[in-house]
Amino acid sequence: xxxxxxxxxxARALGADAVxxxxxxxxxxxxxTVDLVRNGSRGMVWLEPLLEVETxxxxxGFGPVSAADVPGLFDAAFGDHALALGDVEAIPxxxxxxxxxxxxxxxxxxxxxxxxxxxxxxxxxxxxxxxxPEALVAEVTDSGLRGRGGAGFPTGIKWDTVRKAEADxxxxxxxxxxxxxxxxxxxxxxxxxxxxxxxxxAIAGLATGSTxxxxxxxxxxxxxxxxxxxxxxxxRAAGVLGASVLGSGRAFDMEIRxxxxxxxxxxxxxxxxxxEGKRGVVRAKPPLPALQGAFGKPTVVNNVISLATxxxxxxxxxxxxRDFGLGRSRGTIPVQIAGNVKHGGLFETAFGMSLGTLVNExxxxxxxxxxxxAVQIGGPLGAYFPETLFDTPFGYxxxxxxxxxxxxxxxxxxxxxxxxxxxxxxxxxxxxxxxxGKCTPCRIGAVRGVETIDRIGRGDASxxxxxxxxxxxxxxxxxxxxxxxxxxPVMSALRHFPADFPVAKEAAx
Amino acid sequence: MSPSTPPSEAEIDAIVxxxxxxxxxxxxILHALxxxxxxxxxxxxxxxxxxxxxxxxxVHGVVSFxxxxxxxxxxxxxVRLCRAEACQASGGAAVxxxxxxxxxxGxxxxxxxxxxxxxxxxGLCACGPAAQVDGRLHGRxxxxxIEALVAEGAA
Numbered sequence: 001x002x003x004x005x006x007x008x009x010x011a012r013a014l015g016a017d018a019v020x021x022x023x024x025x026x027x028x029x030x031x032x033t034v035d036l037v038r039n040g041s042r043g044m045v046w047l048e049p050l051l052e053v054e055t056x057x058x059x060x061g062f063g064p065v066s067a068a069d070v071p072g073l074f075d076a077a078f079g080d081h082a083l084a085l086g087d088v089e090a091i092p093x094x095x096x097x098x099x100x101x102x103x104x105x106x107x108x109x110x111x112x113x114x115x116x117x118x119x120x121x122x123x124x125x126x127x128x129x130x131x132x133p134e135a136l137v138a139e140v141t142d143s144g145l146r147g148r149g150g151a152g153f154p155t156g157i158k159w160d161t162v163r164k165a166e167a168d169x170x171x172x173x174x175x176x177x178x179x180x181x182x183x184x185x186x187x188x189x190x191x192x193x194x195x196x197x198x199x200x201x202a203i204a205g206l207a208t209g210s211t212x213x214x215x216x217x218x219x220x221x222x223x224x225x226x227x228x229x230x231x232x233x234x235x236r237a238a239g240v241l242g243a244s245v246l247g248s249g250r251a252f253d254m255e256i257r258x259x260x261x262x263x264x265x266x267x268x269x270x271x272x273x274x275x276e277g278k279r280g281v282v283r284a285k286p287p288l289p290a291l292q293g294a295f296g297k298p299t300v301v302n303n304v305i306s307l308a309t310x311x312x313x314x315x316x317x318x319x320x321x322r323d324f325g326l327g328r329s330r331g332t333i334p335v336q337i338a339g340n341v342k343h344g345g346l347f348e349t350a351f352g353m354s355l356g357t358l359v360n361e362x363x364x365x366x367x368x369x370x371x372x373x374a375v376q377i378g379g380p381l382g383a384y385f386p387e388t389l390f391d392t393p394f395g396y397x398x399x400x401x402x403x404x405x406x407x408x409x410x411x412x413x414x415x416x417x418x419x420x421x422x423x424x425x426x427x428x429x430x431x432x433x434x435x436x437g438k439c440t441p442c443r444i445g446a447v448r449g450v451e452t453i454d455r456i457g458r459g460d461a462s463x464x465x466x467x468x469x470x471x472x473x474x475x476x477x478x479x480x481x482x483x484x485x486x487x488x489p490v491m492s493a494l495r496h497f498p499a500d501f502p503v504a505k506e507a508a509x
Numbered sequence: 510m511s512p513s514t515p516p517s518e519a520e521i522d523a524i525v526x527x528x529x530x531x532x533x534x535x536x537x538i539l540h541a542l543x544x545x546x547x548x549x550x551x552x553x554x555x556x557x558x559x560x561x562x563x564x565x566x567x568v569h570g571v572v573s574f575x576x577x578x579x580x581x582x583x584x585x586x587x588v589r590l591c592r593a594e595a596c597q598a599s600g601g602a603a604v605x606x607x608x609x610x611x612x613x614x615g616x617x618x619x620x621x622x623x624x625x626x627x628x629x630x631x632g633l634c635a636c637g638p639a640a641q642v643d644g645r646l647h648g649r650x651x652x653x654x655i656e657a658l659v660a661e662g663a664a
Contacts, residue, residue, distance in 0.1 A: 010633050013648035045635035181593030184632040212532075219540075219577055220631050222644065257533075258540055260575035263629055277535025277561070279574040295532060337635065339598030344635030367599065376594055380629075410634065412595045423594070430593075430629065436574075 001027075001034050001078075002054040006106065008041035008191050009223040010184070015066055016049035022070035023051070030074060040192015042106035043346030044093055052088055053078045061088035093343055093362060098324060100316075100332050101309045102348045105192035111230055113238050116195045122240070124314030128203045129248045133163050136207040140310060142318035144330025148185075149175055149266075149303030150378065150407040150481070152329075152396040155310075158300060161290035162208040165298035170210035172201050173275065173294055173301045176217040176224070177259050177266040180379025182410030185334040186304035188346055190217070190224040193308070194231035195240075198254070200307035202245055203314060204300055205252035213254030214294070215304075216271050219261055228256050263434040267480045268301040270436060281436045282480045303408070305334060326352030329395035337363040339376075339412035349394075356390030359413055370415035374423075374497065378407025380430055381485035383492035384420065403492060405485070420497035425453040427489040431482060441474045442483025449474075449490065461503040467494070516546045521553045525560045535561065535571055539578055547582030585622030586659050589641040592627045595634035600651075604638045607652030612659075623659055 005011075005020040020036060027034040042050060047063035051073070062073060062083040073081055085091060099105075108115040116122070128136055141156025162170055174197065178186040190197060201213045217225055232254065235241045241253045262280045264270045269283035272294050293299020309331070313321045321331045329351035335358055337344050342364035359365070359375055366372055374384045383404035385392070392402050399406045414423075428449030435442045449470055455463035471487035478484040494501055524541045528534040538557060542549050549572050558565045572578050590596075590605050614620045616627050633639035636648035642658045 009631075009646055010636050010648060013631075013633050013639065013646040014636055048636065178632065179630055181630045182595045182634045183630075184634055187632040220628060220641075223646075257536065259577075260536060260539070261577035261628075262575050274536065275533050277533045277571065279570050281574075338595040339634065339637070341635065346635075380594060410595075412598055412634065414598045418598065423597075426594070426597070434629070 001032065002037065003034050004037045004039045004052040004054075004059070005049060006041045007038035007110070007223070007227075008048070009187060009221070010045050011041055011048040011050070012223065014048045014064065018067035019049045019051060019065050019070060022067040026070050026074050032074075037109045039108065040105045040110050041188055041346075042088060042094060043102065043188065043348075044091065044343070045345040046343050047085065050085075050088070057087065059088050061085040061091070093345065093347065096362065097348050098332050098350050099348050100312045100321065100324075101196070101305060102189065102193070102334060102346065103312065104196065105189055108193070110192050110194055110227055111234060113195060113234055113240070116193070120315055121195055121311070122199060122246070124311035125199050125202055125240070125246065127314050128206050129246060129250070133207050133209060136203070136314075137163055139318045140207065140313060143313045143321040144318075144325065144328075145306060145309060145313060145321070146329070146396065147303055148305035148309070148333070148408065150180075150405065152406075155302060155306050158290055158302070159204065159207050161288065162210070162298045162300050165291055167298050169212065169295075169297050170208055171294040171297055171299040172204045172208070172210045172213040172254070173272065173299055174201060174213065174215040174304055174307055175266065175268060175271055175301055176215050176221075176304045177271060178221075178304070178408065179218060179263040179266045180381075180408050180410055182338040182376065182412035183336050183379060183408040184338075184410075185336055185346055185408065187221050187224050189304060189308050190221070191227050194228050195235065196308040196311055197228070197304055198231055198235050198240065200310040201254055202241065202252045203310050204302065204307060206245070206250060208298075208300055210298075210300065211251045211253070213252065214275060215254065215256050216259060216265070216275055217256055218259040225256060225258060232256065262436075263430075264436045264480070264482055267482065269480070271301065272299070279436070281438050284479055305408075324350035326350070326393055326395045326398070328397055333394060333406070333409050335394065336408075336410045337413070338410060340366045340368055340415050341413045342367050351395045352393050354390065355385060355392050355394065355411070356387075358394065358411060359390065363411075363413060366413060366415040368415045368417075370417065372413055373416040373418050374414045374420060374493075376412045376414070376423075376489060377410070378405045379410050380427060381405075381481055381488055382407045382410075383488045384423065384496060385492070386496040388496075403488075403495075405488065420493040420500040421453065421457055424490045424493040425450055425457075427486055427493075428453060431486040435482060439478045439480075439483050441477035442486070445470055445474045445483065446486065449486070453490075456501055456503055459503055464494070464501070464503055516550050516552065518552065518556065520545070521550065521556050525553075525556055529560065535568075539572060539575075543578060548579040551580065583619070583624050585619065585624060587624045587626060587643055588655060588659065589626045589628040590655075591629070591631050591633070591637065591639040593630040593634075595630075596637035596639055599637040601638035604650060604652050604655070608655050611652060611656060
């Protein structure tokens with residue numbers, strides 16, 4: 001009997017290890033042989049730990065399972081049970097998705113290269129090895145893939161700049177410093193399908209003439225670090241990485257670098273400084289990292305999801321990927337539905353689904369059962385959207401047009417008990433804690449921002465104009481998104497939720 | 510190497526030397542020192558500076574920039590509670606308040622063998638409030654669960 005219990009950090013944080021132990025213990029006590037696989041997560045976090053059993057009809061799920069439920073599951077022969085969910089892939093949250101990047105996540109043993117290959121893995125890399133770098137870059141450009149870290153810059157264009165740059169050494173740097181609250185897609189793919197990232201980076205290396213790669217992975221993700229380290233060892237042993245990638249005679253190898261708890265290192269130039277062993281201070285651009293990046297050499301810096309999506313683009317062709325989506329947002333986006341939500345988790349879908357559908361239909365509204373008040377999209381630097389903007393379709397330009405951003409596609413839901421003045425204050429406080437200190441509007445402005453919001457809270461009407469002006473200064477006068485985008489949550493809270501800002505309400509009336 | 514014995518220069522040098530073939534060895538060295546000694550000892554700063562041909566001020570600047578690196582080892586339990594938005598949305602602030610009350614400590618403080626630290630996102634945003642107790646992650650925590658986890662490890 002084959003039993004799956006996820007090793008994903010969220011599943012483990014909810015007791016998956018104890019469930020896995022109970023399965024083995026119970027099987028031994030009953031004299032049954034169980035093949036236990038620690039898979040990635042299917043992304044339905046409210047059902048974690050989600051135990052699956054392989055049957056003739058497919059994979060049947062049970063969840064959320066606690067260790068105490070396991071004897072009962074054996075008694076029921078993994079059939080009729082109160083926690084039974086039936087066919088896992090028929091659960092509406094799962095069935096409604098378009099899984100391209102996450103096709104294997106939760107399905108396979110994350111560290112089995114054989115299963116990875118059996119499910120389409122490495123075919124993108126094999127195809128890439130037969131293509132010229134120009135054709136490879138053109139394929140990625142044609143797919144319409146844009147940076148999934150938040151900036152949305154076309155991946156192919158970035159690659160082409162690096163490809164054309166001449167240097168004795170070029171680098172592929174994967175930004176796995178996923179510090180935005182409400183986002184966990186990078187973590188999930190690294191824990192659930194690490195070889196997709198390895199393959200994506202190897203393809204990026206072939207396309208740009210880079211032979212070395214780094215994954216800059218945040219220290220807050222101990223499970224992802226462990227899985228990625230092991231994946232690299234196995235990829236190297238199998239000849240996927242090394243002096244001759246899949247026997248092609250072309251070299252690519254990579255290593256994991258662990259961050260040290262600085263949010264700002266998710267910004268690409270800070271990340272490069274940190275990788276080089278310096279303080280994680282933002283660099284001015286130009287020079288672009290594509291021309292002078294890691295160690296002063298031409299460097300591709302891409303987000304985990306961008307890179308992990310490249311293999312499926314190469315496997316199935318640019319046109320297939322490009323055919324999904326809306327406007328200039330092509331392909332799929334793994335939306336992470338989080339916060340106070342009934343059905344939280346990762347939902348990969350073509351661009352274009354409305355925010356309201358994601359929050360109410362897919363997410364099922366709040367976990368508390370209270371009305372949704374606000375939704376923050378794109379992490380701590382993203383805007384708070386009220387219900388009146390719920391018809392906004394998920395897309396880069398579409399969110400920009402409403403004064404927001406999709407960022408890394410985290411959607412954090414708040415119920416009506418949320419105090420938006422407190423959330424605006426927190427945004428400034430967070431910016432003050434995490435500012436690298438390079439730009440004065442960010443370093444000093446964030447501190448002044450906290451004080452100014454406190455003045456508003458005390459009923460000082462004149463402080464509203466000061467805050468607005470301060471936000472404009474931060475927006476225009478900061479080198480990176482930390483100082484530049486902190487005004488998004490602050491000003492959107494002020495604009496859309498005036499009732500929480502007593503003086504703003506008076507001024508408006 | 511127990512955290513209570515001050516690390517010797519030879520121990521520090523061995524860790525530094527083990528990383529010298531890497532590109533950009535600074536952070537890997539600092540992580541390795543912290544893993545070995547529970548903190549980045551002050552005595553390591555001039556040794557690293559020497560090995561990497563940097564000034565002591567530069568090395569100190571790097572060590573002090575990052576939240577992760579400690580200047581003294583922590584004894585007892587380390588409770589990290591997520592303060593980020595998704596956990597706030599699911600009641601994280603109230604959990605933090607209650608934990609502070611119970612243990613009589615604020616952010617960054619230690620008392621009675623418990624240290625409380627803020628963390629900004631553990632990637633458990635769909636099962637918050639999230640916490641990390643001595644490195645282990647926990648989802649959907651409340652104050653009682655944190656107290657139980659602290660008591661569990663202390664026993």
